[in-house]
Amino acid sequence: MGGTGVIEGMAGTADTGVTETGATDSAALAALHRVFGFDAFRGEQAAIVEHVIAGGDAVVLMPTGGGKSLCYQIPALVRPGTGIVVSPLIALMQDQVDALRALGVRAGFMNSTQDFDERRMTEAEFLAGELDLLYLAPERLRLDSTLDLLSRGKISVFAIDEAHCVAQWGHDFRPDYLSLSLLGERWPDVPRIALTATATRATHKEITERLGMPSARHFEASFDRPNxxxxxxxxxxxxxxxxxxxxxxxxxxxxxxxxxxxxxxxxxxxxxxxxxxxxxxxxxxxxxxxxxxxxxxxxxxxxxxxxxxxxxxxxxxxxxxxxxxxxxxxxxxxxxxxxxxxxxxxxxxxxxxxxxxxxxxxxxxxxxxxxxxxxxxxxxxxxxxxxxxxxxxxxxxxxxxxxxxxxxxxxxxxxxxxxxxxVPPETWDGTVAAQKMLSTVVRLKRERGQKFGAGQIIDILLGKRTAKVIQFDHDQLSVFGIGEELGEGEWRGVARQLLAQGLLAVEGEYGTLVLTEASGAVLRREQEVPLRKEPERPAAAKGTGTRGERKAKAAAAELPEELLPAFEALRAWRAEQAREQGVPAYVIFHDATLREIATVWPTSVGQLGGISGVGEKKLATYGEGVLAVLAGLSGGAAPEAQDTAPASGEDAWPTDEPEPDDWI
CATH class of the missing domain: 3.40.50.300 (P-loop containing nucleotide triphosphate hydrolases)
Incomplete structure (x- = not known):
């Protein structure tokens, strides 16, 4: 979320999660195919798009890579007017707009990085109805001049990106988001869609309340990222x-x-x-x-x-x-x-x-x-x-x-x-070890009126006569040396887990350890303390940890050896195009699209237009260049593998398209 995200999360017909063509508006499907080069939506996308196109408000929770941005981009292309995207990504708005324009989408932005003339030109384009999408930072909506500008144009949809920023108990609260409820008040007939990649149920509820979207339909995809x-x-x-x-x-x-x-x-x-x-x-x-x-x-x-x-x-x-x-x-x-x-x-x-x-x-x-x-x-x-x-x-x-x-x-x-x-971790009964550590904290407090951090407590348990131990006569405590059965790393693990379980607490600017209300039950032997066993050394997860094994897992996305020269030639051509235009390589085409081109080996513009991820704009801009690359290989004849279908349903659509939901 937060950027173009225009292809990731879309499925070709080989993907098992696609929605039937008749399940969504034909205009949306036409835009999906014409602009993005795909024939079907994936997962909840079709229902969200249809709902917003019909004028309904929506709150969308989808993981990064789930295709959230598409859920407002298609409605903005289908509904009359300009889609207004509220996004905190000032530093990246130019890149987002460039990526959309590469697809033939009329996109613009307004933020503090523009000079007066650039801003006036964007305003004129908006008022003339020449923009499909306009990106704004939330703080601009506090300006009367911005609100006046929007009131003089035609708005198709409001998209509130990174919507969890409105939640004061969320992980990235932004005060400017609190004023966004005015969008619904001032433009009650314009649908709003709030999107985020991460929110608990409490944050989800707060988003809805603070944005003033009580009647919004909620869509929540799985947060699982199995890869x-x-x-x-x-x-x-x-x-x-x-x-x-x-x-x-x-x-x-x-x-x-x-x-x-x-x-x-x-x-x-x-x-x-x-x-x-x-x-x-x-x-x-x-x-x-x-x-x-x-x-x-x-x-x-x-x-x-x-x-x-x-x-x-x-x-x-x-x-x-x-x-x-x-x-x-x-x-x-x-x-x-x-x-x-x-x-x-x-x-x-x-x-x-x-x-x-x-x-x-x-x-x-x-x-x-x-x-x-x-x-x-x-x-x-x-x-x-x-x-x-x-x-x-x-x-x-x-x-x-x-x-x-x-x-x-x-x-x-x-x-x-x-x-x-x-590598399932081993657990052990750490009750006695917990009692020893808690008892040391008690002895320091009762006998010396002192509180110390974990390092000193562990030195006492291990019987180490360090300068600090000797200075405070801690070697005279009854608990001195009672923990020699564990090593220093193991004791640090005990302390860490007691803190995590609420059996110890941190106090003061020096991070001293103190007991909690729950500590007494352990000291009285009324509660057992199971602990994770500390590994002898940090290790990679067995079975999938090495680079070679990871590569093997990705075999479905790899090409047959005879097609690799074509794939690499296409990548080299793409890199040259990206350098000339000053854009990231994936703005030209994504690896999955290049893999399918190398596999199908199209010999005409019409055949190239059938590749997933090749929309009308990219076909017109890059079609002849792609065909020239292929024609230069083996005299233009594809290897025998040219009729081979993509390695899997996942590889039949460009899964490497970004869905920018991240924080900068």
């Missing part, structure tokens, strides 16, 4: 762990690495670059020119890694992001899901990888306690963090935990493609 493998590993040396992960599984792949602080972003990008991984930093502390340059490189180059704070990602129309890595614990499951959803938009195997440790938990607890907001806000933030910790510490299917968080029913048998399914 993404979710993995969380214990944090030891995070930068080195990340480097090993990239070298072993994603060498040469494009990806995003998220860090909590700007300093960590800079150091991680420099570390990767020094060790042979091409990486650039991205955070709000960089000047606008550097951020724009790094973003442009990521869009246009293959194999670049961006190390970023959460300020990067929304609206990035890049289908082949093969991994998203987190070196720090996200604040919420919603934020984590949104960020990991930026991987694998082409539906090929991808990885959501995270390192997670005790300090992450303590740091996040401290941030909540010291942050702005009232007590209710802190309680809600703590609830978000508790859900994130539950995801990290679960011994069950991680994908199932994610789906359950969003109110959807997981497969009780597990997904078979997350670390806890592929």
């Amino acid at each position: 993404i493998q979710y993995r969380i590993v214990p944090k030891t040396e995070p930068k080195k762990q990340l480097l090993a992960f990239l070298r072993e599984e994603h060498a040469g792949d494009a990806g995003i690495v998220y860090c909590l602080s700007r300093n960590s972003v800079e150091k991680t990008a420099e570390f990767l670059s020094r060790n042979g991984v091409e990486a650039v930093p991205y955070h709000a502390g960089l000047d606008a020119g550097t951020r724009a340059a790094h973003q442009s490189r990521f869009l246009r180059e293959e194999g670049l890694v961006v190390v970023a704070t959460i300020a990067f990602g929304m609206g990035i129309d890049k289908p082949d992001v093969r991994f998203v890595a987190h070196l720090d614990l996200p604040k919420s499951v919603e934020g984590y899901y949104q960020e990991t959803g930026r991987a694998g938009r082409d539906r090929l195997p991808s990885t959501a990888w995270m390192t997670y440790g005790l300090n992450d938990v303590i740091q996040q607890r401290k941030l909540i306690q010291s942050g702005e907001g009232d007590e209710a806000f802190r309680r809600r933030a703590q609830g978000h963090l508790d859900s994130m910790l539950a995801l990290c510490e679960t011994a069950r299917c991680r994908r199932g935990q994610l789906l359950a968080y969003f109110g959807q029913e997981p497969d009780p048998a597990g997904c078979g493609n997350c670390d806890t399914c592929l």
Whole structure:
């Protein structure tokens, strides 16, 4: 969501989820075929499009890659007037508009990056009815001049992109979104469609209330992204762990690495670059020119890694992001899901990888306690963090935990493609260990009137006579050395899991550990404490962890060897076109479309027009060029495999088209 998203999520006739032609308006299907080159909608798209074209309001929850943008683009093309898209993606509006124009869609935008003449030209086009879609940032709708302009034109539909920004308890609240209820008040006859890629039931309800859409029809697709493998590993040396992960599984792949602080972003990008991984930093502390340059490189180059704070990602129309890595614990499951959803938009195997440790938990607890907001806000933030910790510490299917968080029913048998399914973790009765750690906290408080962090408590349990232990005479405590049966890493795991289970709490700016109301039941032996066993070393998920095995999984999307020269020649031609036009390669054609061209080997413009993803505009612009590339190979004769159908139903339509739902 948030960008063009004009092809991903659409199905060709080979896809089993297509909607029958008669189920939606013929004008919508005609636009779908003429502009985007497809003959049928996928999943809920047809019902949403039909509902909005008929004038109904809609709230749409679909995962990244589900084809949300299509749900307002088709109505904007079919209904009279201009579709107004409210989007926070100022930095990417130009790219979004360029991608739409490449499809023959009359698109424009208005934001602070334009000069006076550019803005006046866009206004004139809107008033003359010469735009199909007009992108606006939400803050522009607070200006009387913008509202006056819109009142003088014809509006077909209002699309409110990234609608979860309106939710104050969501993961990316934007105050400007609170005023968007005025759209329904001022233009009651114009349908509105609010779209988001991630929202809990509570956020979903808040979106509806704050946007003033009580009669809107709600559409909710599955949040499952089965091509993404979710993995969380214990944090030891995070930068080195990340480097090993990239070298072993994603060498040469494009990806995003998220860090909590700007300093960590800079150091991680420099570390990767020094060790042979091409990486650039991205955070709000960089000047606008550097951020724009790094973003442009990521869009246009293959194999670049961006190390970023959460300020990067929304609206990035890049289908082949093969991994998203987190070196720090996200604040919420919603934020984590949104960020990991930026991987694998082409539906090929991808990885959501995270390192997670005790300090992450303590740091996040401290941030909540010291942050702005009232007590209710802190309680809600703590609830978000508790859900994130539950995801990290679960011994069950991680994908199932994610789906359950969003109110959807997981497969009780597990997904078979997350670390806890592929390598089920061992659990053990940690009741005695918990009692020892809690008792140490009690002794420090009762006997010395002191509170310490996890490091000092673990040193006491292990019987380490460090300078700090000796300074405070902690080697004289009765609990000194009672935990030598576990190693330091194991004790840190105990502390982390006790925090996650609410049996310990973090207090004060120094992150000291204190008991909770629930601690007493454990100390009195009234409650057992099951714990995950800490692995001896971080390991890739067995069976699917290596790059070669991931490639094997993607075999259905690969071409026969005899067709690879044609595919590579088409990719080279596409790269040249992209360089000449200054746009990302996927704006020309997507890999799935090129695969089908290489497979079918069309010899005429008419045959090329039958390829999924080749609409009228692209056929007119690039048709002769594509045919010339094929004619130059083997004298224009296709190999014997030319009559071979695409390898699978998924490959029969361009699954690598981006559906930009991400945050930048």
